[in-house]
Amino acid sequence: MQAKQEAEFQEFVRARWSHLVRTAYLLTGDVHHAEDLTQTALAKAYRSWRRVSRSDRPDAYVRRILVSCNSDRFRKRRVTEALTAAPPEVAGRDEAVSWADERSTLLAALAGLPPKQRAVIVMRYWEDLSEAEVAETLGCSPGTVKSQASKALAKLRTHPGLAQVADEPVRSRVSSRQGGSK
Amino acid sequence: MNEEQKQQVTGTSGDFEEQMRELLAEDANTIRPAPVPYPAIRRRGTIERRRRVAAAGATLVVLAAMPVGAYALADRDAGRNTVASTPSGATPRTSATPTPTPSASPAGPARPATEHQLLDGITFEQAVDGLKKCLAYDQSHTSGADSRPDLGAAKDYRIILAMNSTGDSNAPGDGMFVVAVKEQPRQTRLICNIKDGEAAGLSTSVGSDDVPGAGPVMADINGGKLYQQSILDRGNWKLPFRWGVIGTVEPSVARVTVSYGGATSQAALDHGWFVASGVLNQQVTLAPRIKGYDADSKLVYDSDKDKYYEKRLP
Numbered sequence: 001m002q003a004k005q006e007a008e009f010q011e012f013v014r015a016r017w018s019h020l021v022r023t024a025y026l027l028t029g030d031v032h033h034a035e036d037l038t039q040t041a042l043a044k045a046y047r048s049w050r051r052v053s054r055s056d057r058p059d060a061y062v063r064r065i066l067v068s069c070n071s072d073r074f075r076k077r078r079v080t081e082a083l084t085a086a087p088p089e090v091a092g093r094d095e096a097v098s099w100a101d102e103r104s105t106l107l108a109a110l111a112g113l114p115p116k117q118r119a120v121i122v123m124r125y126w127e128d129l130s131e132a133e134v135a136e137t138l139g140c141s142p143g144t145v146k147s148q149a150s151k152a153l154a155k156l157r158t159h160p161g162l163a164q165v166a167d168e169p170v171r172s173r174v175s176s177r178q179g180g181s182k
Numbered sequence: 183m184n185e186e187q188k189q190q191v192t193g194t195s196g197d198f199e200e201q202m203r204e205l206l207a208e209d210a211n212t213i214r215p216a217p218v219p220y221p222a223i224r225r226r227g228t229i230e231r232r233r234r235v236a237a238a239g240a241t242l243v244v245l246a247a248m249p250v251g252a253y254a255l256a257d258r259d260a261g262r263n264t265v266a267s268t269p270s271g272a273t274p275r276t277s278a279t280p281t282p283t284p285s286a287s288p289a290g291p292a293r294p295a296t297e298h299q300l301l302d303g304i305t306f307e308q309a310v311d312g313l314k315k316c317l318a319y320d321q322s323h324t325s326g327a328d329s330r331p332d333l334g335a336a337k338d339y340r341i342i343l344a345m346n347s348t349g350d351s352n353a354p355g356d357g358m359f360v361v362a363v364k365e366q367p368r369q370t371r372l373i374c375n376i377k378d379g380e381a382a383g384l385s386t387s388v389g390s391d392d393v394p395g396a397g398p399v400m401a402d403i404n405g406g407k408l409y410q411q412s413i414l415d416r417g418n419w420k421l422p423f424r425w426g427v428i429g430t431v432e433p434s435v436a437r438v439t440v441s442y443g444g445a446t447s448q449a450a451l452d453h454g455w456f457v458a459s460g461v462l463n464q465q466v467t468l469a470p471r472i473k474g475y476d477a478d479s480k481l482v483y484d485s486d487k488d489k490y491y492e493k494r495l496p
Contacts, residue, residue, distance in 0.1 A: 014218055021215035026206060031213050032471065035446045036439060039223055046227025072479075106205045125199065126206040157198060162205075 009049045012058060013042055020066060026122045027070050029107050041066040063127070064137050067119050105161030112159070117152035120145055216445035217463075225298075226448075291362060292340035295452035301345040301459055302424060304358060309344035310336060312360040312381075316374035319381035333372065333386065339364045343408075343457050346424045347375055350412040357382060359408060361428055363455060371402065371428075399438060399456065399474035399483035401429035401491060409442065409470055413496050423462040427470045431456050436477040442470040469493050 017038065024034035024041075045052055045062050052061045110118050116138065123134040124145075131149075135142045156162055291310055300306055314336045321333075339362040349355040357377035364370050368388055375383035387404050409425040427440045431451060438449035440458035443466045449458035458470075469492055474483035485491045 010220060010224075013220055013223060017218035018215045022210035022213060025213055026210055031215075032439070032441045032446055032473065034213075035216060035219075035441070039219065039226065039446070039448075042223045043226035043230055046224060047230040049227075106209055121202065122206065125202045126210060128203075153198065153202070156202070 005049055005053060008053055009046060012053075016059065016062070017042075020062065023063070023122060023127060024066060024070070026110070026126055027067070027119060029111050037066065037069055040069050044069070060133070060137065063123075064139075067123075067137055068139075070119070071115060105159070109156050109159040109162055113152050113155060117148050117155070120148045121152050121156070124149055214444065216443075219445060219447070222448060291336050291338075294340070294342050294450070294457070296450045299341075299343050299450050299452065299457050301343075301426075302358075304344040304346075306341065306344075308358070309341050309360045312344070312358055312374055312376040313339065313341060313362050313372070315376060315379075315381040316360070316372065316384045320384055320386075333370065334364065336362075338366070339370075339372070340453060342452050342455050343426055343428060343459070345408075345426050345459055347377075348411065348420050348423050349377075350415045350420065353383065353412070355382070359426065361408070361426070361457075363453075373405065373407065397474070397483040397488060398432035398435050399429060399472060399485075400431075401427060401470075401472055401485065405429070410495055416496075417465060419462075419465050421463055421465075424459065425462055425470075426457070426459045427472065428455060428457050429472070430454055431474060434476055435474045435482060437475040437479070439473050439475075440470050441473075442466065467495055469495055 020038045020041070021031075021034050024037040025031055028034050028037060041062060044065050045058075052058050055061055110121065113121065119138060120134055123129045123137055124131075129137065131142045131145045134145045134149075138145065291313060293306055294300060300309060317333055317336055341360060341362045343359070343361040345359050347357045347359045349357070353375075355377045357375055360372075360374040360376065362372045362374065371387040373385040374381065385404055385407065387402070405426075405428050409427050411419045411423065425442060427442070427449070431438060431454060433454075435451070435456075438451065438456040438458065440447050440449055440460075442460060443462045443464060445460055447458045447460045449456040456474075470485075471493075472483070472485040472491075473481060476482050486493060
């Protein structure tokens with residue numbers, strides 16, 4: 001790879017790493033899996049970086065690889081892993097866990113969704129992608145995205161923990177909205 | 183519960199979607215990803231690229247060598263990978279990372295499976311020298327009446343790891359660790375510590391550590407000195423801290439990852455051993471978490487679920 005492309009790739013990775021790991025965390029429910037998955041996706045992007053960097057949206061390309069790698073992970077495993085819904089422990093960090101119950105509930109609820117529905121929820125409501133963009137990421141039609149989202153939300157609404165959360169007023173908090181039209 | 187009551191409980195569709203956004207953002211922002219492991223990403227990407235190029239090249243070679251009449255057979259098999267011997271750079275028993283390195287000459291210890299097991303600028307020659315010094319030290323302090331096993335000569339060993347060692351209150355002074363293993367006449371593992379060019383310590387493990395019912399991955403139970411500092415320095419480690427984790431794997435294991443201090447490293451697999459390393463920039467309380475995967479990427483071992491594995495540091 002030419003030095004210029006190498007530098008571009010490095011800059012891309014450093015800028016996007018944290019966000020991609022967070023997306024992968026929401027897809028997998030486990031921070032270790034998330035980092036593994038993100039490394040895998042970025043390694044695949046490196047392989048094709050000459051082509052990726054020429055596209056208008058390298059972000060979208062890498063996101064597609066991330067989702068695809070996660071799907072492969074589900075397809076290949078024969079034994080169901082216990083996806084932890086508990087917040088991961090991060091060594092050396094002293095942070096008050098003020099909404100631990102709701103966080104565990106959300107991850108547990110997401111873990112109960114089929115992989116595709118979970119991916120749709122994460123892409124729509126964390127990555128803030130439009131239905132068309134989600135369709136492109138998952139390699140399906142916008143109609144499928146719409147129906148998968150509808151099924152996923154219906155299932156999440158009936159989750160006992162989330163129904164309780166839905167009763168409480170929306171708190172102001174840091175959110176990570178990404179660019180992209182709806 | 184009727185529809186009206188459900189609406190009252192869950193709010194409008196738009197409200198619930200907005201709350202999903204908020205909750206997802208909260209969850210995502212609770213984690214602090216480890217520093218970006220750019221060298222590991224680049225290394226894996228290079229392997230991926232070489233694998234693809236090698237597969238393409240080997241396919242061309244295979245097709246070029248086939249007689250004309252066999253083309254129909256090749257086409258039919260194309261979807262099932264006609265490449266019989268794609269050089270992948272890794273097999274389940276050896277390195278899962280970069281291209282394996284050749285063994286040393288018969289006169290010296292064998293080299294590690296990958297050059298990335300020689301860390302911190304330590305050369306193979308320096309590691310060999312360290313190993314020889316430790317064995318010489320052991321020989322000079324062994325009497326005829328001593329029941330300790332003869333550790334043999336350096337040439338009998340394979341060096342699987344060489345890295346910086348960090349001094350602590352129990353053993354002051356920085357230096358170098360050299361980890362070497364051999365299988366005959368008995369499985370032996372040495373962790374040799376060199377300081378100021380002299381042997382400063384030698385940890386020896388002779389015989390298998392296999393425990394009945396243990397999994398396909400087993401961390402070296404006496405390898406703690408490679409990844410933690412003295413208990414006397416608890417809460418006050420000298421940083422940055424180079425750590426290493428070693429252990430054994432069954433042939434069915436194709437990949438091992440080690441997560442420590444918020445970062446995940448992919449281990450090298452070396453003739454039945456796994457070797458991982460990294461650098462800590464903060465104090466930790468949890469032991470490294472080790473995971474093993476088979477060739478189908480199925481998780482076959484998780485140290486968090488291993489009753490024999492101590493998950494917290496002392």
